[in-house]
Amino acid sequence: MAEDIYQPLDQDIHTEPMILQMGPSHPATHGTVRFTLTLDGEKVIKCDTEVGYLHRGFEKECENSTWTQVFPYTDRLNYVSPLLNNFGYALAVERLLEIEVPERCNWIRTIMGEISRLSDHLTCVGAGGLELGAMTAFLYALEGRELVWDLIEEVTGARLTVSYGRIGGVKDDLTEDFADRWAYTRGRLQEIHANTHKLLTRNRIFLDRMQGTGVLTPEMGISYGYTGPVLRSTGVDYDVRKDHPYFMYGEVDFDVPVGDTGDNYDRYLVRMEEITQSIRIIDQCLERMEPGPVNSDDPRVVLPEKEKVYNSIEGMINHFKIIFEGIQVPPGEVYSYTEAGNGELGFYIVSNGTGKPWKIHVRSPSLIMMGGLHHLIEGGLLADIIPTFDTINMIGGECDK
Amino acid sequence: MAEILLSVVKIAVIVFGFVMLVASLMTLLGDRKQSAKIQNRIGPNQARFFGFSLAGIPHFLADGIKMILKENVTPAQSNKFLHTIAPGLVFVPALVGWAVVPFMDHYCTGTVQTLPQMNYTEVCVGGEWKNYFSIMHFNSGLLFAFAIAAVSVYGAAIAGWASNSKFSLLGGLRSSAQMISYEVSMGLSLAGVLMIYGTLNLNEMVRMQGNMFGDWLPMWGVVVQPLAFFLFFLAGLAETKRAPFDLPEDESVIVAGYITEYSSMKFAMMQLSEYAATVFIAALIAVIFLGGWQVPYVYADGIRFLDNHWVPFGEDAWYWISIFLRIGAMVFKILFLVWLQFMMRWTLPRFRYDQVMTLGWKILLPLSIANLFVTALVLAIL
Numbered sequence: 159m160a161e162d163i164y165q166p167l168d169q170d171i172h173t174e175p176m177i178l179q180m181g182p183s184h185p186a187t188h189g190t191v192r193f194t195l196t197l198d199g200e201k202v203i204k205c206d207t208e209v210g211y212l213h214r215g216f217e218k219e220c221e222n223s224t225w226t227q228v229f230p231y232t233d234r235l236n237y238v239s240p241l242l243n244n245f246g247y248a249l250a251v252e253r254l255l256e257i258e259v260p261e262r263c264n265w266i267r268t269i270m271g272e273i274s275r276l277s278d279h280l281t282c283v284g285a286g287g288l289e290l291g292a293m294t295a296f297l298y299a300l301e302g303r304e305l306v307w308d309l310i311e312e313v314t315g316a317r318l319t320v321s322y323g324r325i326g327g328v329k330d331d332l333t334e335d336f337a338d339r340w341a342y343t344r345g346r347l348q349e350i351h352a353n354t355h356k357l358l359t360r361n362r363i364f365l366d367r368m369q370g371t372g373v374l375t376p377e378m379g380i381s382y383g384y385t386g387p388v389l390r391s392t393g394v395d396y397d398v399r400k401d402h403p404y405f406m407y408g409e410v411d412f413d414v415p416v417g418d419t420g421d422n423y424d425r426y427l428v429r430m431e432e433i434t435q436s437i438r439i440i441d442q443c444l445e446r447m448e449p450g451p452v453n454s455d456d457p458r459v460v461l462p463e464k465e466k467v468y469n470s471i472e473g474m475i476n477h478f479k480i481i482f483e484g485i486q487v488p489p490g491e492v493y494s495y496t497e498a499g500n501g502e503l504g505f506y507i508v509s510n511g512t513g514k515p516w517k518i519h520v521r522s523p524s525l526i527m528m529g530g531l532h533h534l535i536e537g538g539l540l541a542d543i544i545p546t547f548d549t550i551n552m553i554g555g556e557c558d559k
Numbered sequence: 560m561a562e563i564l565l566s567v568v569k570i571a572v573i574v575f576g577f578v579m580l581v582a583s584l585m586t587l588l589g590d591r592k593q594s595a596k597i598q599n600r601i602g603p604n605q606a607r608f609f610g611f612s613l614a615g616i617p618h619f620l621a622d623g624i625k626m627i628l629k630e631n632v633t634p635a636q637s638n639k640f641l642h643t644i645a646p647g648l649v650f651v652p653a654l655v656g657w658a659v660v661p662f663m664d665h666y667c668t669g670t671v672q673t674l675p676q677m678n679y680t681e682v683c684v685g686g687e688w689k690n691y692f693s694i695m696h697f698n699s700g701l702l703f704a705f706a707i708a709a710v711s712v713y714g715a716a717i718a719g720w721a722s723n724s725k726f727s728l729l730g731g732l733r734s735s736a737q738m739i740s741y742e743v744s745m746g747l748s749l750a751g752v753l754m755i756y757g758t759l760n761l762n763e764m765v766r767m768q769g770n771m772f773g774d775w776l777p778m779w780g781v782v783v784q785p786l787a788f789f790l791f792f793l794a795g796l797a798e799t800k801r802a803p804f805d806l807p808e809d810e811s812v813i814v815a816g817y818i819t820e821y822s823s824m825k826f827a828m829m830q831l832s833e834y835a836a837t838v839f840i841a842a843l844i845a846v847i848f849l850g851g852w853q854v855p856y857v858y859a860d861g862i863r864f865l866d867n868h869w870v871p872f873g874e875d876a877w878y879w880i881s882i883f884l885r886i887g888a889m890v891f892k893i894l895f896l897v898w899l900q901f902m903m904r905w906t907l908p909r910f911r912y913d914q915v916m917t918l919g920w921k922i923l924l925p926l927s928i929a930n931l932f933v934t935a936l937v938l939a940i941l
Contacts, residue, residue, distance in 0.1 A: 178725050186811045200729070200912055289811040291802055291909030297598040363803055363908050540729075541911045544811050 175203055178540075182211045186289060186544050189554030191528065193535070193543065200540045205532040209525065212558035220518040224484030225251055225325060228515065233319040235522065236556040238281050239274035239499040241310070243556075244323030249404060250494035250505035251325045254487050257456050263327045265447035268406040270313065270322065271496075272436040272443075276347065277306045278499030278551075279387075279429045279436075286426060286548040287358055290367055295357045302350040305343045312339065325485055326460045327453030337444050344437060351433055359430070368423035372534040372546030375420060382530035386501025386523050387428045388550060392420035398497035410442045425549035459485045484513020500524055500551050524550075524557035569694045573662065574654050577890070581897070582834035583619070589834075589901045591615060597905045623827070631823040634723055641721035646821070646828040649714030653835035656707040659700035660842045661762040663692035663852050663886050664859070671859035671878065679771050681859055692852075692886070693762060700761040701753075704843060705746065708798065711836065712738040715800075715807060715817050718829070722820035730816025734800060734807035737915055741797040744923035748790035751934035752847060755783055765851030769858070774865055777855045780848035786930045788848045790923055795840040797915065800833060802904040806912055841896035849892050852885040 178195045181187030190211035196204035216235065220228045232247045233240040245267045252259065259267075284299025307317045312333055314322040322329050333339075358364045374384070376392040389396060397414040399407040415431035417424030453460045461480055466473030489511040495504035501523030508517040527550050534546050592615055595602025603618035612618075633642055669686020673679055690696040697703055712735050719731015756764050770778045781788045797804040808816035818829045845851055856862055859881050861870035870877055910918070 176725060185814060287908065291805070291809075291811070292907065293594070294598050294905050295908075297600065301599060357906070358908070361908065363910055363914075366914050367908060367911055539911060539913060541806075541809065541812050 173198070180543070182208075186547060188285075189552055189557065191552065191554070191557075195540070195543075197540060202535055202538055202540060202543070205535045205543075207528055207531050209528050210558050212554040214555075214559070216559040217518050217520065220515050222514065224513050225487060225515060226480075226485065228518070229321045229323055230319065232323075233321055234555050235520065235559070236278070236499055236503075236524070236553045237318060238553060239278040240318065240320050241270045241274040241314075241322055242278075242496065242498045243503065244320065245271055245405070246494070246496040246498060246503045247505055248323040248325055249496060250492055250507050251485075251487060253494050254490055254492045254507060254509055255325070255456075255459060255485075257326055257454055257459060259327055259454050260451045262331075262447060262450040263452045263454075264405045265443050266328055266332060266452060267323075268410070269332070269440050269443045269447075270310070270328075271405070272439045273306055273309055275436050275499050276433060277303050277310070279433050280306070280350075282499075282548065282551040283354060283426060283429055283433075286545060287354075287364075289544045289548050290364065292357065292361075292364070295354055298350050298353050298357070302347050305346055309336070309339060309343055312336070324453065324460075326456060327451075331452045340440065340444060344441070347433070347437065351430070355430065359427075365423065367541075368426060368545055368549075369421055370419075371422050371538055371542040372425075372549065373419065373421045374530075374534060378530065378533065379420065383526045384501065384523075384530065385526075386497070386499070387432060388425055388501065388527060390414065391417035391424035391428045393418050398495055398502055402495070404496060406443065407439075409446070410439050412439050422545045422549045429549075486511070486513055487515075495521070498523060498556075500527070500553065500556070503556075520556075520559055522556040522559060524552045525559070528552055528557055565691070566694060569691075573657055573660075573694060578654060578657055578835055578838055579831075581838050581894070582831055583623075585834045585837070585897060585901070588615075589897070591618070593898075593901055594905050597902075626824055626827040629823040631825060632820075634820050637723040637820065638721040641717050642820070643825070645714050645718035645721055646825045646832075647714070648717060649711055650828045650832040650835075652707045652711035652714070653832040653839060656704045656839050657842070658695040659693065659697050659703050659761055660839075660846060661693040661765060661851060662889050663882055664762065664766065665689055665696075666691045666882075667859070670874070673858040673860050673863065679769055679858070679863070681766070681769070696762070697760070699759040701749070701759045701764075701847075704761075705742070708836075708839070709738075709742055711832070714832075718821070719807075719817035722817070724820050726813040726815075727817050727819045729813045730807045730809075730819065733809075733813075733912060734817060737800070737804065737806060737919075738798055740916060740919040741794045741923070744790060744919060744927045745794040745798060747924065747927040747931060748787045748794065749847065750927075750931045751787050752780055752784050754931075754934055754938055761846050761851075765846055765853060768850040769853045777850060777853065779850040779853070784848070784930070784934070786926065788844075790927050790930065791848065792844060794919075794923060795844060796900060796903070797919065799836045799840050799900075801837055801900060803907040803909050804915060805909060806915060809909060837900055838893060838897055841893045841900070844896055845889065845892035849896075851892075852889040854881075854884050854888045857881055857884055 176197045178197055179192065180195055181192040182190040187193065192208040192211070194206040194208070195202055214234070216231055219231055223231070228247060229244055232243040235243045280299045280303045284296040284303070287295030287299070310320060311317045313336065314320040314329065374388065374392050376394050379389045379392050379394065385396065393416050395414050395416045400414050412435045415428050415435065417428050457476055462473040462476045467477045487509040489509055491506070491508040493504055493506045495502050497503070502521065503523060504521030506519040506521065507515055510516040531547070531550060535543050538546070592602045603615040604612040606612070606618040606621045608617050633639055664681070665688035667683035667686050667688055669684050671681050672684050673681050715734040716731045719727045719734065753759065756767050758764060768777065768779050772778050772782070776782060800807050808818060813819070818826060821829055856864045859878055860874065861868055861877060872880060
């Protein structure tokens, strides 16, 4: 490596490229990633991306837990939108089990998933402002995220590590006043959304920083396996929710925003528009959902009611077997994918017929996007790394697994 | 002897009583409380005196104590001598420039008369002007202020180089490139003003801004040279390295730029001098463009508006009232400009390095040259 980097540049004054270690502990490389940059002045000639500083062995950990015990681990994948991971994993196991969940459960999963997406996009847009120096935009967006997290806390009992998904259903029904609280949150979110537009979208400095930097071509996006808002910003309208509907996404009406140039500004606009679309989806869901059970009635996967556990021997044994031996998933393999905040979140699961997964592989969108990140950075300026890395929205927990 | 004593008193009052006070209060009110207001937050209120949060002032004192008590870290491979003197090299110029800033007209030992027929010029009858309200009466005050402001670039560059950190080095380079580039447009934007006033003496400049255009419009710098005002304001923002031009310490890219490797009071000095430079630029703008200590229609011998003339409270009392009014006006103008800079800091994102250079060399510089030519042409015709 040293030889090709230290080639003197063809200039009158003798200069040498400078190697700069950016990260893993650096304000811009949140989620701990390391860039080894070769700089010519402020221009980035070469970028080596190194991930893995947050590796926890998620896939191996899962092999030693029952199917249900995996849920808390999935919370820690994309920790900004843990509910989407919960539901993605639950859907994968349900496909392997070949069970159907009640309709209300699907409505709830759609609502809570979109609420998580709001949290994900608000964080990404706000953090982008912060890193460009617009701290006020960041704090406005964070207020929106706090409101969203209040809703999540009310339903799930936790703000971050929610573990709300269950195989065959969800932990609990929505609270009774959920619709009222959503009405309030919705109003505030729209104000915040409008404020963010006012602060950033037509701001000359913001436009200069975002437009034309970190450009991704559709061909490159597809060949590297990019998905989610980043791919959509290039003009490819691939959205799992639309193309392979799951939960209730086939029932509701929403648009998939696409960009056309694939630069940072388009990625920002796509995320901003997806916030509006998520609000639209939640509104429709709340309007159309009807009361009913939220858990499947399959005794193989769902715990019996407490009354049966305490008062009948069958119920007691059923409970005991599910807790201690885990849900017995028939042998087989499945690849199931959902649209998470950053793109297609896939779970490839192999079961050998016991209560624990034989193998779980996560196709995390962030890791795949980090694979091609150096193409977006090289040739730009040092300062362009910041918006590019932000709009890629790499989340350490999801990327390093 | 008495003159030396007077100078010492003036230095103490202006530098410590005003500049340092405003600069350090800005860290509290500007950077903490005002930003909190803008961002829907409460801001610091947990440090308390006997259970009272006192608008966050104890927090600011606690901050100071923390700075003093913190360990002073000098990086192992750094140049210790330069690393240590660099904060001083930044700090001293930020204060020395105040020597020429007039907070009020000279004091007249006789009586002051305003001559409407001579375009509202004030003359001192039966006495002489005594310089009590600026530290130094200097005929080329503006040049002095510029020279001093230019010196502070050494501090930042040396701090960046001496820290032996690549982030610091980038910050030091950015700051020297930025400050040198913007000094050019700063100087050229003022050339038009100089041609109109024909003096480098800051107090004389302020006096001439008391002149009236058509008996009702004060001839402030911003009135006669509106374009130069904006150019100078922008270039001044860039010169003080505050947002949106805070690239030398672009915290998301180069950690903290040239102050990355500073801690303890050395860091505090760097920070304070940045605030002091903000106040200094505000003072220069106030003096050159916003009429300095002038209050429209208020003169040392009464209030004059169109052809009317009132002398409230009698002549002697009014002279003193006008002095306080004028000092107050100067302080108010400075604080207003500082406040404006803070509002911008909390609203705008940051430029990119090449965009700052483009703005400086390709937009501000041609504009200021054009402004200079137009001013020269107009003056030649008149």
